[in-house]
Amino acid sequence: MTVDPMARAEQNREDLYRRLPSVNEILLAPEIQKLIQAYGHNRVVTAIRESLDAIRADILLNGPPAEALDREIGAIPGRVSEVLQGGPDYSLRPVINATGVILHTNLGRAPLSEAALAHLVDVARDYCNLEFNLESGERSKRDVHAEHLVLRVLSVPEDEFPRWGVVVVNNCAAATFLALNTIADSREVVVSRGELVEIGGGFRIPEVLEKSGAVLREVGTTNRTRTADYEQAITEQTSLLLRVHQSNFSIEGFVERPSLKELVVLAKTLGVPLFEDQGTGLVSHLDPIGIAGQPTLRDSIAAGVDLVAASGDKLLGGPQCGLLVGRTDLIARIRKNPLLRAFRVDKLTYAALEATLFEYQAGTKDALPLTRMLSTPAEEIEERCHAIAGSTKSARVLTTVIAVESAIGGGTAPSARLKSYAVSIRHPHFTANELLKKLRSYDPPVIGRIAEDAVVLDLRTVPPHMDETIARALEML
Numbered sequence: 001m002t003v004d005p006m007a008r009a010e011q012n013r014e015d016l017y018r019r020l021p022s023v024n025e026i027l028l029a030p031e032i033q034k035l036i037q038a039y040g041h042n043r044v045v046t047a048i049r050e051s052l053d054a055i056r057a058d059i060l061l062n063g064p065p066a067e068a069l070d071r072e073i074g075a076i077p078g079r080v081s082e083v084l085q086g087g088p089d090y091s092l093r094p095v096i097n098a099t100g101v102i103l104h105t106n107l108g109r110a111p112l113s114e115a116a117l118a119h120l121v122d123v124a125r126d127y128c129n130l131e132f133n134l135e136s137g138e139r140s141k142r143d144v145h146a147e148h149l150v151l152r153v154l155s156v157p158e159d160e161f162p163r164w165g166v167v168v169v170n171n172c173a174a175a176t177f178l179a180l181n182t183i184a185d186s187r188e189v190v191v192s193r194g195e196l197v198e199i200g201g202g203f204r205i206p207e208v209l210e211k212s213g214a215v216l217r218e219v220g221t222t223n224r225t226r227t228a229d230y231e232q233a234i235t236e237q238t239s240l241l242l243r244v245h246q247s248n249f250s251i252e253g254f255v256e257r258p259s260l261k262e263l264v265v266l267a268k269t270l271g272v273p274l275f276e277d278q279g280t281g282l283v284s285h286l287d288p289i290g291i292a293g294q295p296t297l298r299d300s301i302a303a304g305v306d307l308v309a310a311s312g313d314k315l316l317g318g319p320q321c322g323l324l325v326g327r328t329d330l331i332a333r334i335r336k337n338p339l340l341r342a343f344r345v346d347k348l349t350y351a352a353l354e355a356t357l358f359e360y361q362a363g364t365k366d367a368l369p370l371t372r373m374l375s376t377p378a379e380e381i382e383e384r385c386h387a388i389a390g391s392t393k394s395a396r397v398l399t400t401v402i403a404v405e406s407a408i409g410g411g412t413a414p415s416a417r418l419k420s421y422a423v424s425i426r427h428p429h430f431t432a433n434e435l436l437k438k439l440r441s442y443d444p445p446v447i448g449r450i451a452e453d454a455v456v457l458d459l460r461t462v463p464p465h466m467d468e469t470i471a472r473a474l475e476m477l
């Protein structure tokens with residue numbers, strides 16, 4: 001009987017393939033376990049698959065004799081280690097935010113939507129029409145990419161568009177500085193003593209005013225300022241009324257300040273522009289998720305402020321940037337300020353901002369990670385916590401599910417809390433601080449907090465597809 005040589009080679013290859021270990025078998029090797037500690041489960045599995053694919057390709061091409069195959073199998077952990085060590089050792093790394101603080105400034109504030117990421121990659125991979133008019137073939141301005149979209153999202157009627165303009169800068173701090181520098185310029189700015197605040201990161205309104213060249217004219221007291229106080233302070237020297245949103249603190253009790261509408265009326269009567277540092281960039285009210293009283297950009301525009309500044313990466317849920325929305329004449333002056341050249345944003349920011357605003361316009365703002373995190377029902381988070389706690393039964397750690405409260409953070413809505421749930425973790429041999437440190441050493445690092453001597457992981461700020469990664473991290477504690 002003759003055997004077809006092709007069939008024999010095929011049979012030989014099949015035998016060799018069968019002798020390859022599975023990914024799970026390789027994962028048990030002690031060297032591989034060490035690599036998982038250092039690089040994380042996902043990256044190790046990917047590297048193992050790549051090694052196995054390389055061996056399969058080798059068999060296909062060369063059909064190595066049996067002893068060469070054993071050598072190659074034995075070399076897998078070394079190869080996996082090489083692959084992992086060869087990867088770039090970036091300083092900036094993705095982390096899992098299990099603190100429950102949604103806009104965590106130290107962890108990068110608002111995560112971007114899939115659409116924003118896709119648009120950003122698309123625009124950045126090659127050239128784009130950043131300052132180029134595709135119709136005329138001539139030079140244009142980068143501002144055009146956001147202007148109409150911002151106005152539409154802020155519910156400005158189309159027929160009023162010619163009266164409004166939009167400028168995008170690096171952040172809200174830059175927006176406020178630029179507005180004051182342009183409009184106040186060595187004249188007086190009237191502001192309530194209750195609004196001479198520090199926004200965070202050393203950004204203090206009185207100091208910013210001074211640096212911008214404006215002269216501060218304080219009115220009222222810390223807890224009470226009335227419309228009449230503003231009125232009495234206005235002179236020939238007044239350039240601007242300034243309203244600052246008290247975004248990162250709240251005072252209770254004997255407190256009074258004019259409504260935005262009252263200030264608008266006063267400013268119009270006296271012929272002085274009203275500038276509001278709105279800060280949070282919130283577009284529409286948060287009442288549906290139980291957070292009342294947060295001022296919105298739509299309210300500011302509808303009330304008739306002349307100019308408003310807001311942040312892009314707080315409650316707007318977009319990239320870091322600062323928006324200035326205002327009367328055409330004021331925006332025109334800001335555009336002429338040479339400092340705008342120093343504060344302007346790049347194509348990546350425009351791309352991410354545009355895609356974020358599109359979600360609002362299309363009525364799909366639930367696609368923004370920020371909206372999703374804000375509106376996830378507590379029961380859903382509780383279920384995920386139980387799944388993680390249940391899957392770590394075999395581990396040494398003691399896990400329980402506890403009720404907690406998530407915060408919005410980022411210097412916004414300081415007293416607002418959202419009901420949430422967390423996995424609480426204790427260990428017979430490690431303190432909570434040691435556990436936190438171990439969790440930070442995984443890839444991606446897991447960032448939690450401590451409450452009552454236990455590590456607490458609030459899943460409100462964790463994307464559900466990361467639950468499994470957290471469960472595995474807990475098993476390795």
Ligand SMILES: *Cc1c(COP(=O)(O)O)cnc(C)c1O
Pocket residue numbers: 171172173174176199203244245246247248277278279280310311312313314321322410411412
């Ligand atoms: C957050 C905030 C700022 C600063 O915004 P950035 O975008 O972080 O620069 C300014 N003003 C108010 C009222 C704020 O809440």
